[in-house]
Amino acid sequence: MSSFQANIELAVSEHGPLCLGIDPSEKELHNWELPDSATGAKEFALRCIEAAEGRIGIVKPQVAFFERFGSSGFLALEEVLQAARDLGLLVISDAKRGDIGSTMLGYAQAWFGDDSPLRVDALTVSPYLGPSSTVEILDHARDIGGGIFLLAATSNPEATELQTSKTGKATVSATVIELAQKIGLGDCGVVIGATQDLDQFGIAHIRTTDVGIPILAPGYGAQGAKLAGLKDQFGASSSRVIPNMSRALTMAGPESVAKLIDKAKLEL
């Protein structure tokens, strides 16, 4: 079994680093003239995966947009995950889970269980309950060749309020990156929004020194960051970045996704 880090490297070498975010929100389903239901969400996601085939190595379904339909939304997600696995796509589940240790085991069983229908390659994880509280779920991920992405500097405007707080001299963001480097051996990545000012978050050092771990970077496209600016934003760590685009690739409808993926890849 190869490691998550090795799987990412393989996917990137074959298809480049671009990640397709799969966000079947009410608005997107309306754009695609699909019903606002679990069936509509599944149809949306399967069409995204078809467009990704042969073009993209990594996809990121946003769990909230399936959870909104309850159990039928999760059933749709399970079918989407199976379709992605069948095509050999790496899947990052964007769920931002985080809880105390005994509860985190439940989330580990959900997303990294050997026979779990929700099994994925990686999960986004919130370090709010203590960065060190996330070590155990990383171990479970690794057991199946998976990994996690800790939220270090998220892409939303309100992120600074908490993530620039200081623990000792370092910001929360810097502390999270340091922990990921220490525990991860490359299987623990971080989420850093492409829209954010790294200086403000106290993490500008990743621009001058290679961070050595995967960086999942949302914020491209609809949230305002440009793929052409990736190297300026991440400097010495640029080769680690998995830029995610969601709405910008899907908002023009199902027929345009493949074309917009090809166009976006040219900007990288």
Add this chain to the structure above:
Amino acid sequence: MSSFQANIELAVSEHGPLCLGIDPSEKELHNWELPDSATGAKEFALRCIEAAEGRIGIVKPQVAFFERFGSSGFLALEEVLQAARDLGLLVISDAKRGDIGSTMLGYAQAWFGDDSPLRVDALTVSPYLGPSSTVEILDHARDIGGGIFLLAATSNPEATELQTSKTGKATVSATVIELAQKIGLGDCGVVIGATQDLDQFGIAHIRTTDVGIPILAPGYGAQGAKLAGLKDQFGASSSRVIPNMSRALTMAGPESVAKLIDKAKLEL
């Protein structure tokens, strides 16, 4: 339609403040000699709810322990929520969700949607993406007479690492409590672990001045805090506290839950 605050006050006046945590973990299902499956989790939760009837006004299912079975786990949870609603129990879904605004709308639709099968009275919410990023989901909760609980000082040992960080002069915990007081009108509560040193988290003021908002307090029982110590821990805010007990009430098996609830209520 009455407000969440009014519903809590009614439940507490009828049954006292004790909340029964429903945690169908692998270990608990094993204790109860139930299969480690969605069916086992449902059976466990329904037996808990039966024991709660007439004794307890508030229950708190831990979503992770249903999520670990994927869509069939969520289907089980939906049936459990329906059973709780049928008995007039207030339900706090312990899911600790938190994301950027457009995604948070997905979680709002899941847990506070008018016709959602996962509809509950309240949801625990993580403020990691910025305390102010949680205002919108509170609005959705209120639309159906519900509320949210923001994680202010969680009950796990690693909680201090991040939640005692400083934003300006105040700790993250204090900032979260202040926000909840400002936006909530009593429908936005906070989670404060009964096991934690309030001084260390920079929130000892809630012991001398009534905080005025609901406090969901995990940590009683298996995690070490005693119900008899509630007034010492929370002082002037004691009347706001909803103490949660999970494993301590369920670990002795299904026949003992009702008896252990009665015993716990005597300690309050």
